[in-house]
């Protein structure tokens with residue numbers, strides 16, 4: 455199974471970029487990982503219309519999700535899972551032969567309804583809201599943690 459992250463915005467904070475790169479490297483010891491960073495929608499000088507921004511970003515996000523992928527949409531209002539539960543989810547898709555697991559992280563205004571509807575699971579990392587950059591780091595850490603749990607490797611201390 456391949457992993458793909460589709461996200462809006464780059465990692466501009468060096469301390470988060472370093473952390474995310476560290477975990478991305480660790481994940482890639484187990485599974486291939488592709489990161490697609492989409493540009494944030496800008497509305498040239500106008501007062502931002504968050505709904506319009508989300509809708510425009512949604513079109514570009516959906517275009518990067520291949521058919522047959524299992525889609526994990528990251529949203530603070532989604533479902534929460536334990537690390538073990540998340541690890542089981544990853545393991546199930548690896549065994550079932552899901553070709554690609556796509557995780558989606560929104561930009562400053564969050565994700566449009568069409569993206570949430572495409573999600574096979576809308577996942578919350580916490581009921582609190584993080585920046586998209588932090589969400590990326592925490593998601594990567596949890597994917598890495600989940601993979602080490604599947605391999606029974608000493609990272610997650612039960």
Ligand SMILES: C[S@@+](CC[C@H](N)C(=O)[O-])C[C@H]1O[C@@H](n2cnc3c(N)ncnc32)[C@H](O)[C@@H]1O
Nearest residue numbers: 528529530559560564578579580583584586589
């Ligand atoms: C700054 S947040 C957007 C917040 C925005 N108020 C909204 O309506 O979603 C940017 C992105 O980070 C991700 N994110 C932030 N906090 C999260 C959390 N607690 N759980 C899961 N994803 C989160 C989501 O993908 C969100 O779209």
